[in-house]
Amino acid sequence: MPFSVLLSAIASALLLPPANSLLLCAAGFLLRQRMRKTGNLMIFLGVAMLLVLSTRLGAMLLVRPLENQYPPLAAAGDAQAIVILGAGRMGNAPEYGHDDEASMIGMKRLQYGAYLQRKTGLPILVTGGSPDGSPESEAALMARTLRRDLGAEVRWEEKRSNTTYDNAVMSADMLKQDNIGRILLVTDAIHMPRSVRVFSSTGLKVTPAPTVFTGTASSRITDYFPAASNLQLSSYAMHEWIGQAWYWVRH
Structure with a gap:
């Protein structure tokens, strides 16, 4: 690590x-x-x-x-690619032959990214290294999950980043090599404000595509427990x- x-x-x-x-x-x-x-x-x-x-x-x-800073995506606009951020891993999952798998919040990001690809036909970039020292990058396990479980193809795998800032800089480098400068950025709604700022700082035009909104449920008495x-x-x-x-x- x-x-x-x-x-x-x-x-x-x-x-x-x-x-x-x-x-x-x-x-x-x-x-x-x-x-x-x-x-x-x-x-x-x-x-x-x-x-x-x-x-x-x-x-x-x-x-x-x-x-509340970024509402759900209304339209893809002129985006050229979908970027999905990693969110950690569930290590040594026995039901998957002891491979590492995406975390629960990471899985929601992948599901939404696959949904957007079906709607738009845009190529996907997954980004995430091995900040915990695991031999397999988060990007690799994300790509495997997208192909195996969600029927979505991945064009780019950014496997070296350890932070959100690294995600942005290294992903931007890969995309710009293919003349891509406009992206749909997929992460959970809580993480989106920080992600948009760092990805925008790389020169990419970012359209936020947040998922996992936790603050939309109606109030109930158990909110006080x-x-x-x-x-x-x-x-x-x-x-x-x-x-x-x-x-x-x-x-």
Whole structure:
């Protein structure tokens, strides 16, 4: 695993729920010996943040501003290709002969990309390397899944990228060699804002084609109940907010 990827994983573990709330509580306990009121406040804030982000209502505070930036695709326009971003893997899947397979959110991206190809006839590029050190790239397993399970052909496989920024730069290089400058970009709606920014920075004309909208369900009483799935969603959305800030500083 590249050192930069390992460093990013450590930073994410510390900055995202639930570790950030637990660290805030731990700091509060340490401060209570000398600054009782401040320590108690930090403990309260840590517990409150964990509880709020564990509810769907709390998660939507982070999710909806991201998902609302780009609506579902209405028309392909003058796009020349479909670019599908990788989203990790499910390793050693026994039901598929112990091959690695796309993650659940990655599978939704692939399904939508295949759907768009059937509608438009546009060629597909899949992008994703092996940030976890796996011998097979995400692009390779994505291409295999598209051909085997979804009947979609892949023209380009970008197999070296480890980050969304790498996805953009390396994919743009491949596409421009074939004189392609206009793309449909497929990723989930939460990830789309950061993806559009970095792909647009390469000079490509990007038409967003988001999928997996999680904030469209109607309100219900269970939105106020804590659940692990809500905390996971909050963590993903917070990761995107932090990622946008980091890309703004770094790139």
